[in-house]
Amino acid sequence: MADVAVETSDLKKTYTTSSGAIEAVTGLSLEVRRGELFGLLGPNGAGKSTTIGMLTTRIIPTGGTASVGGADVVRDPLTVKRRIGVVPQYNTLDRQLTVLENLEFRGRYAGLSARAARQRALDLLELFSLGPRAGAKVTEMSGGQAQRVMIARALMHHPEVLFLDEPTSGLDPQTRVNLWDVLRQMRAEGSTIVLSTHYMEEAESLCDRIAVIDHGTVLACGELAELKSQSGPETVLALTYDGEAEKIVGQVRQMDGVLRAEASGTSLRAFTRVPESILAALVLVGPDAGLSLIDVRIVRPSLETVFLTLTGREYRE
Ligand SMILES: Nc1ncnc2c1ncn2[C@@H]1O[C@H](COP(=O)(O)OP(=O)(O)O)[C@@H](O)[C@H]1O
Ligand SMILES: [Mg+2]
Numbered sequence: 001m002a003d004v005a006v007e008t009s010d011l012k013k014t015y016t017t018s019s020g021a022i023e024a025v026t027g028l029s030l031e032v033r034r035g036e037l038f039g040l041l042g043p044n045g046a047g048k049s050t051t052i053g054m055l056t057t058r059i060i061p062t063g064g065t066a067s068v069g070g071a072d073v074v075r076d077p078l079t080v081k082r083r084i085g086v087v088p089q090y091n092t093l094d095r096q097l098t099v100l101e102n103l104e105f106r107g108r109y110a111g112l113s114a115r116a117a118r119q120r121a122l123d124l125l126e127l128f129s130l131g132p133r134a135g136a137k138v139t140e141m142s143g144g145q146a147q148r149v150m151i152a153r154a155l156m157h158h159p160e161v162l163f164l165d166e167p168t169s170g171l172d173p174q175t176r177v178n179l180w181d182v183l184r185q186m187r188a189e190g191s192t193i194v195l196s197t198h199y200m201e202e203a204e205s206l207c208d209r210i211a212v213i214d215h216g217t218v219l220a221c222g223e224l225a226e227l228k229s230q231s232g233p234e235t236v237l238a239l240t241y242d243g244e245a246e247k248i249v250g251q252v253r254q255m256d257g258v259l260r261a262e263a264s265g266t267s268l269r270a271f272t273r274v275p276e277s278i279l280a281a282l283v284l285v286g287p288d289a290g291l292s293l294i295d296v297r298i299v300r301p302s303l304e305t306v307f308l309t310l311t312g313r314e315y316r317e
Contacts, residue, residue, distance in 0.1 A: 005069060005161050005192040006032035006055060012063030013050050013216075024050040026216035027064065032161075032194055032209075037187045039207030040196040041303065043315060047216035048196035049089065052165045055194070056086045069160055082110075085154030087164040091146050093138040093153070099125065100134040103153050110157035117156070124152040128182065144175030148182065162186070164195040168202060180206050200303040200315065212307060219310045227306050234259060235275040236305050238314070239268045240295040241286050248289050255281060262312060266294075269308065 013025040025047045032038040040048050053059030055066055057077040065072060071079040093102050100121055107117030125131050128148040133141070141149060147167060154162060167183075168176040183193055183206065197203055203210045204224055211221040220227050239245070245268035252261040252270055257278040260271040268286075272278055275298055286293050299305050307315045 003034050004031055005034045008066040010064035011066050014062045024216055028217055030211050034192050035190055036208040037193045039203040039210040041203040041210050042213040046214045049165055052163050056163050083160045085159035085162045087150045087154050089165040095138050098135050099149050106153050107156040128152050143171055161192045166196055204303055228301055233301050234271045236299040236308050237270045238297040241266050241291040243291050248285050
């Protein structure tokens with residue numbers, strides 16, 4: 001299908017280590033359409049980098065299939081490499097070279113003439129508001145500037161799909177928002193972008209569609225509104241005690257307005273559509289049973305409640 005940019009089917013990766021097998025990706029299936037900004041959202045260790053590594057031919061899958069524009073990542077890695085741009089999680093710019101040289105070098109490597117490489121590099125630096133920094137050494141760049149240089153470098157050969165692994169982790173909030181603008185602009189110009197993130201708010205505000213992943217598999221995939229409607233308009237009241245919450249969960253389940261409740265360790269979660277009207281009674285349950293309340297959180301319907309509903313676990317950033 002021409003409108004599918006990236007496709008994976010039951011994709012798997014098991015790392016073999018001296019201390020045993022680690023199942024990083026356990027059967028991941030998804031489809032990214034051309035022209036969309038697609039987010040892989042999951043907590044640390046969910047398998048995001050491994051997935052991006054396989055899609056960008058750096059990591060060889062141990063099961064399933066993946067393709068970019070119809071080219072298989074295992075059978076046809078060279079075709080895939082020509083079609084993709086990759087922005088890794090950490091700064092991999094050549095510190096010996098200037099900003100411009102980093103881009104030119106990549107362009108030459110991709111087969112551009114010296115002249116074409118220079119022109120393309122200058123155009124991209126202009127696009128990313130880095131024109132005046134062309135001659136600067138990479139070591140003189142701020143984190144946000146280096147990130148933009150890495151994106152520019154990834155675009156030197158006009159890739160069909162741009163992959164970014166946690167592009168904003170470690171950036172300050174202002175720089176993060178600036179980068180969102182850059183990505184939105186590229187999307188508006190027709191690029192296909194796949195990014196991973198562990199920031200829920202990043203996925204919510206930036207991505208057209210989101211795959212929520214954990215333990216190497218897709219828990220849910222769709223537009224934000226679809227994801228929210230899957231978990232319902234439920235608010236989660238998350239309470240933490242100084243002892244086992246198990247002993248009061250039965251009582252909480254009996255309360256009017258509580259749809260479901262679950263306890264794990266010292267935390268209790270009550271799912272409700274009427275948080276305001278039950279909160280006052282709910283906070284009294286623990287103390288009545290000899291448990292002190294340490295923390296109360298009201299989690300409104302959001303990706304966070306989607307995650308809670310799908311996994312029964314708090315989202316760990
Ligand atoms: N090279 C590796 N060797 C062994 N285990 C790995 C390797 N890379 C990642 N892992 C493990 O695979 C799991 C998924 O990791 P990763 O794909 O990096 O997740 P994420 O990017 O979502 O944080 C984790 O348990 C991680 O420790
Ligand atoms: Mg990662």
